[in-house]
Amino acid sequence: MPAAAADLFYDADAGWFWDDNVARAQARPDILVDSGLAAGGSLGLVLSARERDSFAVGAELRTRQYQRFHGLDMAGLGANVSYRMKFGVGAYAPRAAVSFAAGPERYGDSLRNGWRSRLALELGRRLDDRWDISGGYSVDRFDADNVLPPLPRFSRDVYSLQGRSLFARAEYTLSERWLALLHLNFRRGDVLSSSRPGLPVFLASTDIAPDAAFGAGYFAYKLAGRTASARLGTSYALSPHSSLNLDLTREVTVSEGPLGYRSTLGNATFVYSY
Amino acid sequence: MPPLSTAIERPAAGYATPLLLAAALAALATFALGAASTAARAADLRVLVKDAAGRPVEDAVVVAVGANVPAAAVQAARGNDIIDQIDAEFAPRVKPVMVGSSVTFPNKDNVRHQVYSFSPAKTFELPLYAGTPARPVLFDRPGVVVLGCNIHDWMVGYVYVSESPWFAKTGTDGSAVLRGLPPQRYGVRAWHPRLQGDESATRQEANLQTDLQAESTAALSFTVRLRPDVRIRRAPVAGSHSHY
Numbered sequence: 001m002p003a004a005a006a007d008l009f010y011d012a013d014a015g016w017f018w019d020d021n022v023a024r025a026q027a028r029p030d031i032l033v034d035s036g037l038a039a040g041g042s043l044g045l046v047l048s049a050r051e052r053d054s055f056a057v058g059a060e061l062r063t064r065q066y067q068r069f070h071g072l073d074m075a076g077l078g079a080n081v082s083y084r085m086k087f088g089v090g091a092y093a094p095r096a097a098v099s100f101a102a103g104p105e106r107y108g109d110s111l112r113n114g115w116r117s118r119l120a121l122e123l124g125r126r127l128d129d130r131w132d133i134s135g136g137y138s139v140d141r142f143d144a145d146n147v148l149p150p151l152p153r154f155s156r157d158v159y160s161l162q163g164r165s166l167f168a169r170a171e172y173t174l175s176e177r178w179l180a181l182l183h184l185n186f187r188r189g190d191v192l193s194s195s196r197p198g199l200p201v202f203l204a205s206t207d208i209a210p211d212a213a214f215g216a217g218y219f220a221y222k223l224a225g226r227t228a229s230a231r232l233g234t235s236y237a238l239s240p241h242s243s244l245n246l247d248l249t250r251e252v253t254v255s256e257g258p259l260g261y262r263s264t265l266g267n268a269t270f271v272y273s274y
Numbered sequence: 275m276p277p278l279s280t281a282i283e284r285p286a287a288g289y290a291t292p293l294l295l296a297a298a299l300a301a302l303a304t305f306a307l308g309a310a311s312t313a314a315r316a317a318d319l320r321v322l323v324k325d326a327a328g329r330p331v332e333d334a335v336v337v338a339v340g341a342n343v344p345a346a347a348v349q350a351a352r353g354n355d356i357i358d359q360i361d362a363e364f365a366p367r368v369k370p371v372m373v374g375s376s377v378t379f380p381n382k383d384n385v386r387h388q389v390y391s392f393s394p395a396k397t398f399e400l401p402l403y404a405g406t407p408a409r410p411v412l413f414d415r416p417g418v419v420v421l422g423c424n425i426h427d428w429m430v431g432y433v434y435v436s437e438s439p440w441f442a443k444t445g446t447d448g449s450a451v452l453r454g455l456p457p458q459r460y461g462v463r464a465w466h467p468r469l470q471g472d473e474s475a476t477r478q479e480a481n482l483q484t485d486l487q488a489e490s491t492a493a494l495s496f497t498v499r500l501r502p503d504v505r506i507r508r509a510p511v512a513g514s515h516s517h518y
Contacts, residue, residue: 007385009511051388051402051424089390091427091506126427129504171511176503179511237509240361240428245512264445273510 009058012041015245015269022069023194023214024253026261030195032214034071036066038269044080053085071109071213076116078103092127105142109213113158114144124169135168137158140189148209158209158220163189176237181247183231191253192226193261194218204256225255231265245269317482318491319452322443323464324406326499326512330448330464333368334498338440338452338460338480347454348372349471351439354410356380357421357431359387364421368467371433376410388424395419395435418465428508432467451491457483460492470499 018035025031044058060078080101088096104116117140124134144159172180194211195201197219202208205221206253212218233247247267254260324332351372355465358365359381371377380416381387390399395417400407402425413419413435421431434441442450460480465473480494 013512015512054425054474086424089388089424090392090422093424126506129506169514171507171514172503173507177504177509179507181511181514183513187363231513233512235507235509235511237507240363240508241510243509243511247512253411267512271512 006045006219008044009046009049009272010041010043010054011274012039013269013271014039015267017064017268018062018266019263020265021261021263022066023191023211023218024261024263025195026109026193026201026259027195027198030218032069034066034068034072036064038062038064038267042080046185051089052087053083056080056082056084058082060101063197069213071107071112071211072110073108074105076103076105078116078263079180092126092128094123097122104145107213109211111146111148111209111212112144112147114159115140116140116142122157124220130173133169135166138263139163154205155207156209158192158207158222160207161192161222163187163191173185179235179237181231181233181235183225183233185229185231187227187229189236191223191255192220193223193253193255193259194220201259223255223259225253225260227251227253241274242270242272245271276447315455316456319440319455319460319462319480320449320491320493321442321444321452321462321464322449322493323466323496323498324448326497328497330444331498332444332446332448333366334444334448334450334464334466334496335368335370335434335436335493336442336444336450336452336462336464336496337370337434337436337438338455338462339438340440340456340458340460342456342458344438344456347439347456348374350454351375351436351441354378357433359389359423359429362387362423362426362429364429366443367430368432368434368443370443371413372439373416373435373437373443374412374414374416374484375435376412377433378406378410380406389421389428390423391419391433393417393419396433396515399424409466417500426508428494428506430505434465444469456480459483464496464498468500468503470501497509 002019015038017038018145021031022034023032024090032161042058042060044056046054046056058067058080064074066072081173082099104115106113120138122134122136126132141162150154161252165185167185169183196217201221205223207222209220211220229251231247231249235243235245237243249265251263308330321336326332334374352374355371355377357369369488369506379389386404394416396413396419398411416435416437418435425431440452440453440455444450461477462480463477
């Protein structure tokens, strides 16, 4: 008989990040580097209906504080629900998960405030004690709270973005404590690029607004683009419940014509989970 | 065959009676001493298991197999054992039991577990549960039974089902003592979850009839080759949150 109790889980993370193109600018003079601290935590309940599946609900708190550009400082609150199922018994049984998360985000630059939501479908399988692979499809959306009134011929709802992604993940256990990971993501949808005014980006963008986060003279442009990103990282288990993680993400975005940008993000994160 | 009392009652000569009595007493004493000697020589076998680098190997199971297996030894070794689940791990992680023993799997966590095994020696699945399952699991075939939890993939445990009543598990110092072995020849072997190759390749002979001339404890040493300790990762990975 299935038990009716709920299992509690919680986790927390804190770390340092570095971003070599925080504005997602296209031209070298507009490229800005920043770093900062990030932290988050979540709490939830797993409600298992049967042996092969589970339903979880949770809440999440997240913050990012930048060293230079405080307009990007963010605090977010989110709620999430997920349904997971296993196609069989055992560690190597294929699995599937559907998850939805949504919540408000507040920024140093209030024009960036809004609601972020994400719906994801993921399929995965552990191949052996070393390899775990998964992949899926997700839809993301950000709805800005404070939209400047439109000007003739163009909208200024620049921070409202949506996109669709295909993603794949592979994790490889190197030893008792070390793990290596590769996450690939291919996204198609709206992208935000901030730079000083320029004709090509002006013509290609659908929405434009001043971007106070990077100072006077910077404008935020919403473009349709395709982004490919690869995250390569390693994780060191400090204990069964905690780890130290280092990763590097290379992101390449291509928009119309010659427009596009590249960025590299680095993270050093401590994670605790129970 | 005439009864012994009859033979005693029919002496061949007058002085034969005390001689016969003395002989009977001597025989009785020899038998008694022999029995006492046998009981005293029910010996212990101390085993040390090391890896190829000479480090002590913890959680190795050592089994001694002899031709003569007293029913009392089987009775003593067979029983009801317990493997707890504490902090989403099996405790103990390795449990040797005698074939025919039962094991209960109490869940001492505040999350539920679903213990299972696909091993040929015992295939079973306990439905998702909290607390102690009503029925223990009977291990009625010798072999290694690998345990898992369908909820927590990193959980792995081992029930070593021994065909012999003489077995023990090594501690952190790599040693184990098999107690109360009757004097006879034994084939002794060692097993470990990460053992490279077949368990039978570790087999050694121990002759407790001759090895115990002076002491009641014999000693054996095993050097085993182990695979790297790679298990399903439990510690969290940044950006890969997974709750079941």
